Amino acid sequence: DVKVTQSSRYLVKRTGEKVFLECVQDMDHENMFWYRQDPGLGLRLIYFSYDVKMKEKGDIPEGYSVSREKKERFSLILESASTNQTSMYLCASSSPDRASQPQHFGDGTRLSIL
Amino acid sequence: AQSVAQPEDQVNVAEGNPLTVKCTYSVSGNPYLFWYVQYPNRGLQFLLKYITGDNLVKGSYGFEAEFNKSQTSFHLKKPSALVSDSALYFCAVRDGRTGGFKTIFGAGTRLFVKA
Numbered sequence: 197d198v199k200v201t202q203s204s205r206y207l208v209k210r211t212g213e214k215v216f217l218e219c220v221q222d223m224d225h226e227n228m229f230w231y232r233q234d235p236g237l238g239l240r241l242i243y244f245s246y247d248v249k250m251k252e253k254g255d256i257p258e259g260y261s262v263s264r265e266k267k268e269r270f271s272l273i274l275e276s277a278s279t280n281q282t283s284m285y286l287c288a289s290s291s292p293d294r295a296s297q298p299q300h301f302g303d304g305t306r307l308s309i310l
Numbered sequence: 311a312q313s314v315a316q317p318e319d320q321v322n323v324a325e326g327n328p329l330t331v332k333c334t335y336s337v338s339g340n341p342y343l344f345w346y347v348q349y350p351n352r353g354l355q356f357l358l359k360y361i362t363g364d365n366l367v368k369g370s371y372g373f374e375a376e377f378n379k380s381q382t383s384f385h386l387k388k389p390s391a392l393v394s395d396s397a398l399y400f401c402a403v404r405d406g407r408t409g410g411f412k413t414i415f416g417a418g419t420r421l422f423v424k425a
Contacts, residue, residue, distance in 0.1 A: 229411075237417060238314075238416055239400070239415040252411075299354075300356070301355070303351070303353045304353050
C-alpha cells in the first residue's frame, strides 16, 4: 500500500528556532509537495519538487526552504520560526508527469510556534 | 487562473438521507477534478476523480460525483449517509491542458451526519 510518512505528528518550537519537518514516501514518486493547512483557507502550496535536487516555489514560500537530496525524502525547513507559522503541515507525493493521478498524503505535522 | 469554490462551510444531514457537498471550479484548459476526505488528525485521502468520459464518476465508500461542464461544477454525492462519513471534504482542480503539477484545493466543507 502507498505510504507517505511524516516524522512528527506534533511539534512545539520557539520563535527564532530553525525547524525541520521530514517526509518520506515509499512509492518511488518523482513529485513531492509541502502544503500548510489553515481553517477556512484549505491547503496552500509552499514548495514542490519534481526530481532530486529540484525544487519550485509554490504560493507561499516566504520563510520556508526545502531540501530533496534523495528521491524518497523531502524536507521542509523553517529558517527562523515565527508564530504565524503555527499550522498543520501536510506532505504529499504523486506519479511523475501524470496530471490525472491523485496525490498521496501523509498524516500531517501539527506545528506550534511559541 | 485556476480556482475552486466550496460554497458551504458545513453540511448537516441525518443518517440514511442523501448528501451533497458542492464544488464549482474555474480552469483555463481541461479540468482534472478530485475529491479528498480528511478524518480528524489524518492527512487527505483520495475519494474519486474526473478526467474524461462519463460525467458521473464513482469512488470509494459509496461516494459519487457529477461533472457538469456548463455549470462548471463537480458536486459530491452519496445516496445514504453514514455517521462515519462525518469528516472534512476537499474539492481540488488541476489544469489538464498544461499537465502541470499544481493542484488548487477548495477551503473544505465539514460534513456532520447525525444518527
